[in-house]
Amino acid sequence: MKKILFTLIFLFQINAFSQEVKILSVDLEYGKAGKTYSKYQKADDIKIDKNGKLTYSYRFKVIVKNLSSKAIEAVVFRYAIYLNLRNINTDERISYIPYAADDIRTSKIPANREKAIYIYNLDLQEQLRRIKNSNFEINSIRLDIAKEPKKEDFKIEISSYTFDIKVIK
Numbered sequence: 001m002k003k004i005l006f007t008l009i010f011l012f013q014i015n016a017f018s019q020e021v022k023i024l025s026v027d028l029e030y031g032k033a034g035k036t037y038s039k040y041q042k043a044d045d046i047k048i049d050k051n052g053k054l055t056y057s058y059r060f061k062v063i064v065k066n067l068s069s070k071a072i073e074a075v076v077f078r079y080a081i082y083l084n085l086r087n088i089n090t091d092e093r094i095s096y097i098p099y100a101a102d103d104i105r106t107s108k109i110p111a112n113r114e115k116a117i118y119i120y121n122l123d124l125q126e127q128l129r130r131i132k133n134s135n136f137e138i139n140s141i142r143l144d145i146a147k148e149p150k151k152e153d154f155k156i157e158i159s160s161y162t163f164d165i166k167v168i169k
Contacts, residue, residue: 021072021109021147022067023145024063024114025062026063026145028045028163029041029061030047030056031056032057033057038057045165047165047166048128048165052132060119061116062077062118062145063114063116064077064109065115066110066115068111071110073107075105076106076147078102078145078147078148079146081101082097082141083131083141084142084162085137085138086136086137087135087136088136088137094136100122124141139165140163142160142162146158
């Protein structure tokens with residue numbers, strides 16, 4: 001019986017000690033700009049006024065789920081944010097270029113439960129200011145996020161999400 005159990009564990013790569021955390025989704029949310037506390041709502045795109053300023057304050061809401069039967073503590077997620085640029089004169093699009101990379105740590109994630117974590121430091125207004133005097137404008141941004149690998153993990157899953165930028169007048 002034990003041999004059968006160990007064979008099944010080996011074949012299906014079931015590891016009782018691994019931290020099985022899955023990124024379920026990422027949503028873009030917006031709130032009032034300049035407020036220390038603001039109620040955030042779901043956004044489909046990032047809005048910029050005709051002067052090149054952000055209309056709202058933005059954050060990413062990342063939903064993660066602990067798939068293991070034990071609570072997990074101190075999980076680290078690494079992320080990178082990329083800009084997709086468009087040349088104003090030729091309408092040529094440039095592939096995504098990175099502008100930010102960081103990590104975010106979570107506290108305890110209970111067993112078989114979901115948890116929301118937030119990424120606030122998008123630094124989009126600074127990127128808009130830096131690109132303002134060039135012949136380019138930001139077309140969209142992309143977030144790539146993955147759980148930091150541990151030695152007991154079998155694989156690394158990188159999730160990628162793209163959000164468009166709209167100019168409102």
